Amino acid sequence: MHVTMVKKRLKNGQPCDKCVQAEELLKRRGLWERIDEVVWADESDESSPGMQLARERNVSLAPFFIVKDGPREDVYTSALAFIKERLNGGAGSVEVAVEPTSAEALALELAGKSPGEVVRRILKQYGARAAISFSGAEDVMLIDLAAKSGYPFSVFSLDTGRLHAETYRFIERVRKHYGIEITITAPDTVALEDLVRKKGLFSFYDDGHSECCGIRKVGPLRRVLTRYAAWITGQRRDQSPTRADVPLVQLDTNQGADGRILKVNPLAEQSLADVWTYLRDEQVPYNPLHDQGFVSIGCEPCTRPPRPGEHERAGRWWWEDTTKRECGLHLPK
Numbered sequence: 001m002h003v004t005m006v007k008k009r010l011k012n013g014q015p016c017d018k019c020v021q022a023e024e025l026l027k028r029r030g031l032w033e034r035i036d037e038v039v040w041a042d043e044s045d046e047s048s049p050g051m052q053l054a055r056e057r058n059v060s061l062a063p064f065f066i067v068k069d070g071p072r073e074d075v076y077t078s079a080l081a082f083i084k085e086r087l088n089g090g091a092g093s094v095e096v097a098v099e100p101t102s103a104e105a106l107a108l109e110l111a112g113k114s115p116g117e118v119v120r121r122i123l124k125q126y127g128a129r130a131a132i133s134f135s136g137a138e139d140v141m142l143i144d145l146a147a148k149s150g151y152p153f154s155v156f157s158l159d160t161g162r163l164h165a166e167t168y169r170f171i172e173r174v175r176k177h178y179g180i181e182i183t184i185t186a187p188d189t190v191a192l193e194d195l196v197r198k199k200g201l202f203s204f205y206d207d208g209h210s211e212c213c214g215i216r217k218v219g220p221l222r223r224v225l226t227r228y229a230a231w232i233t234g235q236r237r238d239q240s241p242t243r244a245d246v247p248l249v250q251l252d253t254n255q256g257a258d259g260r261i262l263k264v265n266p267l268a269e270q271s272l273a274d275v276w277t278y279l280r281d282e283q284v285p286y287n288p289l290h291d292q293g294f295v296s297i298g299c300e301p302c303t304r305p306p307r308p309g310e311h312e313r314a315g316r317w318w319w320e321d322t323t324k325r326e327c328g329l330h331l332p333k
């Protein structure tokens with residue numbers, strides 16, 4: 001396959017904004033090396049090679065991609081469509097194992113590896129059958145690492161219906177920034193309507209968060225994870241006392257199509273400071289609520305910024321006992 005990217009050079013000598021954005025997107029996705037040649041369409045020179053290619057293919061948009069594969073030629077005027085249709089969502093070829101590698105073997109193999117190495121290893125084997133669950137800052141670090149690996153991968157997010165407006169906008173920003181598809185789950189309508197009719201919209205302040213989280217988060221997670229072979233999470237050991245033993249790799253026997261799924265926690269050994277150093281160094285998008293003092297961000301009615309000296313998840317379900325500060329997504333094996 002030979003790929004030509006045609007970029008437009010404006011009369012002022014600068015590349016067009018969309019051409020710059022497309023190049024940045026390809027670089028963020030680790031796909032830039034898949035462009036074999038760049039040809040310029042000079043706005044001030046109708047005879048420039050790119051202008052000629054545009055005329056010959058009757059294209060009026062820039063950038064565009066000419067993909068030659070044997071006798072076949074396709075033209076894409078969207079970088080996203082080009083990535084999705086011709087690069088299978090990523091550049092690397094996935095090695096589908098005949099037998100899934102055991103969690104124990106992977107744990108041994110990946111011990112001491114960096115988060116980027118762990119993500120790359122998992123995606124190399126599972127590709128889009130590995131899914132990153134996306135809600136917080138850690139998860140965008142994982143998405144950034146996955147995007148840079150060049151391998152295909154999947155992302156899903158649990159829409160509880162109670163997230164902050166900032167979080168919804170943030171999810172959309174991440175989707176566009178990386179040019180990825182994000183599966184957004186919804187709670188079971190019948191169960192949710194039943195809960196709200198009987199107990200109202202804020203039952204969690206009276207009876208605890210388990211029932212509401214069960215319907216808005218745990219059920220949808222169980223459903224979405226049946227589609228994947230591996231689940232990549234942003235859990236870290238130093239997030240809270242309830243996560244102190246999070247392993248790098250484990251077999252989760254509470255989830256998955258056949259009651260088991262490989263669960264990988266590439267950031268298990270990372271600190272909050274490590275994550276933020278990465279986000280800043282790599283200019284990764286983050287939820288603007290962090291600038292207002294929020295650290296771990298969940299649903300709007302159940303999240304507040306932690307107080308000085310509290311651990312980072314102390315602002316989640318703050319009215320409950322510290323030992324119950326999990327929503328049920330990460331159950332013990």
Ligand code: SF4
Binds near residue numbers: 162204
């Ligand atoms: S975090 Fe709060 S609003 Fe969100 S699902 Fe759990 S109990 Fe319901």
